[in-house]
Amino acid sequence: MVYHHLYSKFAKQDHVRAGVIGAGAYGTAIVTQDPHTPLLSVVAVADISLDAAKGAYLKAGFEPSIIAYADSVETADDAIRAGKRIYTDKPLLVTELSAVDIVCESTGIPEASAVYALKAIENRKHVAMITKDCDVTVGPILKKLAREAGVVYTPVDGDQHGLFIQLYEWAKSVGLTVISGGKATDGEFIYDAETGVARIVTDKPIHAPYQASITIDPADRKYLEMIPAGCAPEYVARRATILGGLPQPGSYDLCEMTIAANYTGLSPALDTLVHAPLRITEIPVAYCEQAHGGLFDRSGKIDLATCLRAPAESGLGGGVFLVVRCDNAYSNHILATKGQIANYDDTAAVIYRPYHLCGVETSTSILMAGLLGIDTGSDDYLPRYDLVKIAARDIQAGEVFGNDHSPQLTARIVPAQPVALGNAACSHLLTGNRASVDIPAGTLVTYDMVEEPTDSLLWSLRRQQDQVFLMQKRAAAAPHLEKA
The missing domain is CATH 3.90.1210.10 (Antifreeze-like/N-acetylneuraminic acid synthase C-terminal domain)
Structure with a gap:
């Protein structure tokens, strides 16, 4: 990465002061990375729960003596000037602080998120938009208003759609043709071929009618083997039935892919998405064009995949992926033979990032906005x-x-x-x-x-x-x- 070169040579200021609104799991992770992230300080945290707001700083290891409650702009600015970090149960206060350069909006509540983001923009603060519920609804207009105000509105590294947008932009910048792409669901299907048991590994609760594990009928087990050439439609359809008792992707997964589609112009093949259970090696086999044995009538599709793997195999880690090709024959030979996983006729290969670190890695988006005045999305954000x-x-x-x-x-x-x-x-x-x-x-x-x-x-x-x-x-x- 060249972030350190960009920061040292082109930064418009020497430090970024962030305010976090919403001290849930994501917002707290931004705060806990503060002591370990050069050039960044989280100077204010707001949450309707004061325990959550203060707790974010305590989890980060800040001494209680430098954490101060504030209920007014004057009190907060004075405390920050004195070297303290402030917490509050008045989120709008964060958008008004002179000491805040960028507001990280992570409430998860679409109405509140819109209020705080717009107020931050009106006060000439950059906005790192973490609340996807708001972004998918009014993100394009907020981005336009931010640009007109001379500030940045950005998706964030750490969220899957933010990482996917960057991976897509990289692929286009080096001349790859994107056949399809998307994100992996957080849950992964682990299939033990010896016992015939498939189970899900997930950090989310499992609700009826779904269950944590199922035993696969012996007659169906062949469909959980590697997809043979020309059999992707059959195998994907059968897996949907066979593995349907395990937890499936949620609306929040489709929400992130909607934002990514609006940023990239990629389109869903189905309004529900295919969201097939696939091995990493099967992604370029299934998520390529029908002419090459895949599911899609043409290139430019966006979708989900749930990683299907053996107990000892590595997975997708809730990361993001692209299925790509090179339109020059020699370049495509390089792509398909230098370690990338290709489909059967070498017309498509998968490139993937097997992790997303949520708030732990969001500092790149915060610093790009605060130091350089640029976002980590793309300029072509439209309500498609x-x-x-x-x-x-x-x-x-x-x-x-x-x-x-x-x-x-x-x-x-x-x-x-x-x-x-x-x-x-x-x-x-x-x-x-x-x-x-x-x-x-x-x-x-x-x-x-x-x-x-x-x-x-x-x-x-x-x-x-x-x-x-x-x-x-x-x-x-x-x-x-x-x-x-």
Whole structure:
């Protein structure tokens, strides 16, 4: 990496002071890396739980004597000038501090996230957007507003979609053709061929109807062997049935891939994504074009993979991957024969990063924004796709919609539509709001099925985003439609 060269030669200031809003697992990891990260200081942490905000500093090893509570901008700025780190239960305060260069928004609550991000931008602070629920809903307009304010709005290293965007940009910069790409789910399927038992390794709780392990019927075990040439569609379809009793990807997985699609222009082959259980060696076999034995009708697809491996094999570690080729025959020979894992006819190879370190590695995005004034995403961030929801069970009028972890709803990725009655509702405009009608299981939730909250900044920003991007796109297409 050349980060140290960039920082030493091109930095616009000599240090970055960050404020973290939301001291959950991700935000806390940013704080705990502070003592070990050159050029970065987390000077403020906010959370509605004071114990969580203060606890982030204590977990980082800061002495209690230099941690101070603040409930006003004046008190906080004075404490920071005196060399203290402040914690607060007033998140907006962080966006107003003169001592903060960049706000790391990690509340996980889309409405609150929009409020804090916009306020930070208005106060000329950079924003590291960790709350994907907000980013997938109004990220493009926030990025545009930040650019107009002369500050940075960035996805973050550590989150899978942020890492994937960088891997994609790297591939394009060296002239690789991206056939497909995506992220690995955090859970991995471990299959013991001797016992016929498949189990999941995950840090997430397992809820019915899923279970932690299943025994594979002897007649089905061949489908968990390496996919033979020309058999990817059959094997992937059979595995979906055979391994369906193990926990499957969640709405939060599709959320990250929606953001990545909006940054890269890659498109889902299915609105649910394929999310096949695959060995690393099978990714280029299955996730290439049909002409070469894969699943996709053409290149440029985005998807998920759940790593399928033997107990002693290494996995994907919740990392990210690309399936690529070189369009020059000699270059492609190099790609396919110098240690990369290729498909059967050497027309595609997988390049992967087998880890994502969450807040532990987010400092690169924070420092790139704070020192250099650049983001670690891409400039082409457009509302191409929306994450939308399907009722997983009957929902009663007046019932509150849950978030991406709720079993109440399942997710789909569809082309973005503006807020309008009858259109599919962007999923996180539902979160925390009430159903206006009874919604039968299996129904796509549309805007006329949700009670719009009063004075919602998230909804307002979404309408602004629609006006700036979707309406302009339709207007630009109108003359062509008339000619046709």
